[in-house]
Amino acid sequence: MPRPIDERWSTMKEVANLAGVAKITVSRVLRSPELVSKTTREKVESAINKLGYVPEAAAGALSSGRSQIVAANISTLSGSIFLSTINQLSNILSKHGIQLILSNSEYSEEMEFQQLSALIAQRPLGLVLSNAFHNTKRRSMLSRIGCKVIEIWDLPENPIDYAVGFSNFDAGYSMTQFLFKDCCYKKIAFLGTKQGFDRRSEMRFQGYKDFQLKHTSEVRAFDLTASGKGNIHDGTVGLNSILNKWPDTDAIFCSGDVLAIGAVCEARRRGLRVPKDIAISGFGDIEFSNEYGIELTTVKVRGEEIGTRVANIIVGDIEGAFNINKSIDVGYDIVRRSTT
Template sequence: MADGRRWVTMGDVARHAGVGTMTVSRALRSPSKVSAATLEKVRAAVADLGYVLDETAGALSSQRSRIVGALIETLEASVFASTVQGLTEGLAEGGLQLLLSATQYDPETEAALIPTHLGRRPEALVLTSALHTARARGLLERAGIPVLELWELPDRPVHAAVGFSNRAAGAAITRHLIDTGRTRVGFIGTTRDSDQRGQLRLKGYEDQAAALDGLRVVRVPPRAEATGFDYGAEGLRDLLRRWPDTRAVVCVSDALAAGALCEARRMGHAVPERLAITGFGDFDLAGESGLALTTIRIDGDAIGRRAARLILDGSAPGTRIDMGFTLIRRATT
């Protein structure tokens, strides 16, 4: 380096521990192949010198990076937290590490990030969207590695998909409201075109149109400074202005439902007596110790672990695994 600093090498560790370089390599990569005393000396030298194992040389010789790239639509809140956790722990069982990037629900950002990840020669790529630009899909199809699309079940996955039917889930929670005697049911979402899951949930709501007293759909334009809570509050105000006799609301996510619930209370509407409200995701804020929100539960951890297992064990092209969903009824309906 220009200021005279340099990386600590394996040779430095070997000299510090009084062993050979190959012994250090074995101790770090296959600790069971060296004696306990030698392993202790090497680990002590590593700690003393602050050595970090250089994975690039091993990757070049073995043609394995031991990295899995993940393009997650958002790292904010808890939307994909359990999925990332399950994926991370599942991959660790096979000695693989996760490299994360956020696409912010933007297919163009995803397309720009894919070459960056492929440049690291990952073992696989994981994406939380099935909506890709033509350029991105071309890169993914030619990558020659497993590509897993999570949280959706596209008819034609790039390689494999692990998720659930967002459309069926949207229909299920709408049907729940109908079964509780409410037919004047609205839907609140956003106009973000890249939110394919939200559009599928809306279609599920629309699938129940025959049992509804007309469709009442509000889609709030996304704004850079706004949160899901903001969208939910704004959407509810618009919904009740246009259809004041509305008695129930399907929200595209728990965050929007939380905003709608707070706004309903500010407006003096009793929930669920005057207005029933549902969400989607069953994140932390939706639980009994939070908002006690009726919602759709998605087992993100299980999705992540199943994806990790497909990467470690291999999967046939076209694999689609439906992990299902659960409707959770709480105090808001």
């Protein structure tokens, strides 16, 4: 109403008038053209082109009770490990005429509530979560949300609805096993976050710990929970602390690639040969590590595949192709490069 009449987009009614048909027929041409005769369809399509008609999503959503929107809530975008997933998701959804709404999860508890409400207000077809909204109050809100809730990059015990990811515990265990058995390092340390906000890193640590306790009965871990956020500098600090405390360490499993790169740089600075004097592995296989001259051994996560699977759940192409608890395990790859 507030918009001046000459700026308004044409409506379905106007298209119908121009084509000499009823509104509902225009709707059919757009949504189920096979129900409309060829001649009528052509009249309507010509009218649509003449008026430059673009349907209004809000009206359709209100009337049909279903939006063409998927909401994704991930932590900060810049440098995010979720980008390949989001990118792939967005690509597939857009082919189905579905739009992706992106929101940040780097908020306080109160803001988080507002965020979630704002997303619910859109009545999305699906809600993709990387890690937010997991306290009890939010979970109850999520459970009655009435759309597909998909947690990604992890496989929680009790997914709210769906989960697409991999076991961070297994990944931690596998990498440790790989260092121990395939690479023959026997004094392996863990560098990363053991607890707190990064649940995934903690699970990787648990995997490391499980392997170590079974095979060496020794756990060497430098915990960054208090100090750091997993940036380059934390990697240098971590390497020094570990070598200080356990000088005979021959391999360090870092819970993130960026940490690992910091550790490699610091090791080189100290005159240590990587991997001869100290082997270092990472997690994530971020785009740049290889290209920037550090050929890092790491756990490659199948980010794109996660995006594909999520999209398929939402568009329903493969309904039923997952197991009972609705978790999809996309797995991971251990990639050996020159730092181990």
